Amino acid sequence: MEVLRITTSGSVDDGKSTLIGRLLYDTNSIPQDKMEALHAASKRKGLDFTDLSLLTDGLVAEREQGITIDVAHIYFSTPNRKYIIADTPGHVEYTRNMVTGASNAQVSLILIDARKGIVEQTYRHFFIAGMLRIPYLVVCVNKMDLVEYSEARFNQIVEDFQALVATASFKAPSIKFIPISSLYGENVAGKSEKISWYNGESLLDYLEQITFDHADSSHPARFPVQSVIRPRTEAYHDFRGFAGKVASGQFNVGDEIISLPSQQTSRIKSIEQFEKQLDVAQARESVVITLETEIDTSRGSMLAKVDNAPALLKDITANICWMDQQKLVPGKTYLLQHGINRVKAKVQQLLEVVDVTSNQLVEGKKEMGLNDIGKIAIKTAAPIFADVYSVNPANGAFILIDEFSNSTVAVGFVA
Amino acid sequence: MSNKIQWEFPQALEDEAIYILRETAAQFERPAILFSGGKDSITIVRLAQKAFYPGKCPFPLLHIDTGHNFPETIQFRDWLVESLGLELVVRNVQDSINQGKVQEETGKYASRNALQTVTLLDAIEEMKYDACIGGARRDEEKARAKERIFSVRDEFGQWNAKMQRPELFDMLNGKINIGENVRVFPISNWTELDVWNYIRREKLEIPSIYFSHERDIIERDGMYWPASPFLNTTDEEVPFRQKVRFRTVGDMTCTAAVISEADKLEDIISEILEAKISERGARIDDKRSEAAMEKRKQAGYF
Numbered sequence: 001m002e003v004l005r006i007t008t009s010g011s012v013d014d015g016k017s018t019l020i021g022r023l024l025y026d027t028n029s030i031p032q033d034k035m036e037a038l039h040a041a042s043k044r045k046g047l048d049f050t051d052l053s054l055l056t057d058g059l060v061a062e063r064e065q066g067i068t069i070d071v072a073h074i075y076f077s078t079p080n081r082k083y084i085i086a087d088t089p090g091h092v093e094y095t096r097n098m099v100t101g102a103s104n105a106q107v108s109l110i111l112i113d114a115r116k117g118i119v120e121q122t123y124r125h126f127f128i129a130g131m132l133r134i135p136y137l138v139v140c141v142n143k144m145d146l147v148e149y150s151e152a153r154f155n156q157i158v159e160d161f162q163a164l165v166a167t168a169s170f171k172a173p174s175i176k177f178i179p180i181s182s183l184y185g186e187n188v189a190g191k192s193e194k195i196s197w198y199n200g201e202s203l204l205d206y207l208e209q210i211t212f213d214h215a216d217s218s219h220p221a222r223f224p225v226q227s228v229i230r231p232r233t234e235a236y237h238d239f240r241g242f243a244g245k246v247a248s249g250q251f252n253v254g255d256e257i258i259s260l261p262s263q264q265t266s267r268i269k270s271i272e273q274f275e276k277q278l279d280v281a282q283a284r285e286s287v288v289i290t291l292e293t294e295i296d297t298s299r300g301s302m303l304a305k306v307d308n309a310p311a312l313l314k315d316i317t318a319n320i321c322w323m324d325q326q327k328l329v330p331g332k333t334y335l336l337q338h339g340i341n342r343v344k345a346k347v348q349q350l351l352e353v354v355d356v357t358s359n360q361l362v363e364g365k366k367e368m369g370l371n372d373i374g375k376i377a378i379k380t381a382a383p384i385f386a387d388v389y390s391v392n393p394a395n396g397a398f399i400l401i402d403e404f405s406n407s408t409v410a411v412g413f414v415a
Numbered sequence: 416m417s418n419k420i421q422w423e424f425p426q427a428l429e430d431e432a433i434y435i436l437r438e439t440a441a442q443f444e445r446p447a448i449l450f451s452g453g454k455d456s457i458t459i460v461r462l463a464q465k466a467f468y469p470g471k472c473p474f475p476l477l478h479i480d481t482g483h484n485f486p487e488t489i490q491f492r493d494w495l496v497e498s499l500g501l502e503l504v505v506r507n508v509q510d511s512i513n514q515g516k517v518q519e520e521t522g523k524y525a526s527r528n529a530l531q532t533v534t535l536l537d538a539i540e541e542m543k544y545d546a547c548i549g550g551a552r553r554d555e556e557k558a559r560a561k562e563r564i565f566s567v568r569d570e571f572g573q574w575n576a577k578m579q580r581p582e583l584f585d586m587l588n589g590k591i592n593i594g595e596n597v598r599v600f601p602i603s604n605w606t607e608l609d610v611w612n613y614i615r616r617e618k619l620e621i622p623s624i625y626f627s628h629e630r631d632i633i634e635r636d637g638m639y640w641p642a643s644p645f646l647n648t649t650d651e652e653v654p655f656r657q658k659v660r661f662r663t664v665g666d667m668t669c670t671a672a673v674i675s676e677a678d679k680l681e682d683i684i685s686e687i688l689e690a691k692i693s694e695r696g697a698r699i700d701d702k703r704s705e706a707a708m709e710k711r712k713q714a715g716y717f
Contacts (some may be wrong), residue, residue, distance in 0.1 A: 001421065001423040001424070001425045001426075002425070002427075003425045003427045003428070071561065072553075072560040072561050073553045073554075073560050073561075073603070073604065074554075074560065075553070075554045075604070075606050077421055077606075077608070079421055082425050082606075082609075084604055096581055097581065099581070099583070100581040100582060100583055103583045103584045104584060104585075226434070226437040226438065226441060227437055227440065227441050229467060229468075229469070229470045230470070231469050231470040231471070233469075235469070236469045236470075239469060241469075243437055243466070243467070244437075245430060245433075245434040245585070272468075273465075274465040274468050275468070284427060284430055284431075285426075285430050286429070286430040286431075286433040286434050286437075286466070288468075299441055323581050335590075337586055337588065339585075339586065340438065340441070340586075340587075394584075397583065397584050397586075398586075399583055399586050399588065401588055401590060406588070406590040406591060406592060407580055408580045408581050408582075408583070408588045411581070411583045
């Protein structure tokens, strides 16, 4: 069974939590005791309807403020597949959570309030989805009930959004527009009768038919080594296997491989998954690989195919999103973690800061703080084996860790 | 539409969990598995066994024994440790009570569930564990929906929802300062159904209380409680025999039974799909207030 990961973003009060509550409700994913708790909580708040948004707004602070603060994960299934929603906050201060939620998603779901149309936050969400190269974008024009289900209003918003897409500096993903009312469930899990002028699928029907390439055949084969397994028991006296999760592409038994950074080559002898022997390991599968010959490979090494190995990078230009209260300090040494591989790295230069709401460079901006997005030049103490993010996202991202606080302070995308 | 039973386990979840366990072994000096004897920690043990095969599971099991466990759970624990050749460390809540570090609760709803946090934090300090692997899942409860895979705790074991590190893609940052430790949740993205389907696919043994059996129970607040010497009862609360099973393994004082005839794994899974009550709904400890779980998490609960 497949897993489809979705990230949702919207502005405060555009009905995101209600939409998710509605998806769960309409797929029978809410147990009775939780439903009763919702009725009771809604009543306590003096509402005369069951507020489905209360289902996902988890933390005490959120209940007090009535807004979503952190990334929350929500799960539901259809007979077709399992869905994981990363529900991320919509207001300005929490862009870092939005990027976090988006980092694993195949689908970005953007909500627009039909009354308000495109707002500053819409630009931000679109920019982040584009920067992260999320393949599918669904724009839900919500609260259609409050604009009398007007086709003209919907078309206007679609037109405005297309104008925004035209200004994008990255390759636009596949975009789907759906008019919905999350409060009344119109076009959420089933087709709306009230919005008869709309001929497309409901949100859930659209999500159900999204397909993706599991073999990941368009991307180069990359295998970051997490650890070396050497049991040294009688039965496995000479066993030496490399444990890891295939980052992208696929490996077959018999493939000629190169190990980085040693640049020694060998051939794949076996691919193992517990007691099973496999012929092939595909992207995102956790396996153990053994080689025909002993070569210099350990935690942090990367296996690739001989004819398609990544470059050894030390001087890197990258787009980054800053995620920490402490500002970026040019010239400071951070730890750069690419996949599982950590090296020291010095930020050489802050090249530019982008205003994501206008997609324009911010003139004269010399510093980068929490939630800023921009471009840096960074030099690592040892090479990393990364691909350009837009070419192979699964091997093109890294994080920066502050050596003193140990916090994850930024995410970077190799340019 | 969701009435059709989905028996298939999403393989991506196992691949993700194994990756997380391998990162835990590599990034920490002294990691341990928090073992309760419940189906989630049994799943973790299986994943650890698979992640390092044909090598050995590198993690010891840490069991915080409240003294109020179902006897079936303890029997199961000892059998599992023996059959897989694992290392087991047990620390007792009774010792924390004897040392005067915690006080036994009184009254009808007395339970040792909250007390075990102190015993756990002492055990972490004593054994110098820097990472504790738990079977918590984000679908269990609202506060857990926001939990990270690597969740940093301060010296007092506290969790701060606003200070969490962002987790990007599958990159895990386990760097900590001295005195801090990390809780690791490899099956964060699994649902209860995923766990059951995994147990079915892997043909795992689980404690017998998960299956329908006859037992003495009492009725209180519309729920069925297992009769035991640990439960403070009133004169009106007379135990009676009933065929029941348990959806979670907790203490006998805070785990409610459901009336059930399900004695096979397939029947249990069907029951869950038609379930009228969520898994933690059968946990009396969560019912204390709407924010109960979050408050216990901040205090260092699992």
